[in-house]
Amino acid sequence: MIDPKNVEQVLNELRAKLPGGFAQDVEKNLRAGLKAALGKLDLVTREELDVQAAVLARTRARLEELEKTVAELEKTLLKK
Secondary structure (H helix, E strand, C coil), X not given: XXXXXXXXXXHHHHHHHCCHHHHHHHHHHHHHHXXXXXXXXXXXXXXXXXXXXXXXXXHXXXXXXXXXXXXXXXXXXXXX
């Protein structure tokens, strides 16, 4: 993931090395380009990720229960 601190560091270096108006134009264009590139990515929020992780955990637990039940039924059927 892109660390915002790194982006700010690059922008600060540009501000220091480029003339005032030009640096602002470059920064504006870089921010717009970065925003457009990030907008094209298929990203989810932390909340959505946490919800899906919880769903997955419940599904795994249920699967384990069902596997145990099937194993017990198989044992019962094999004994007959």
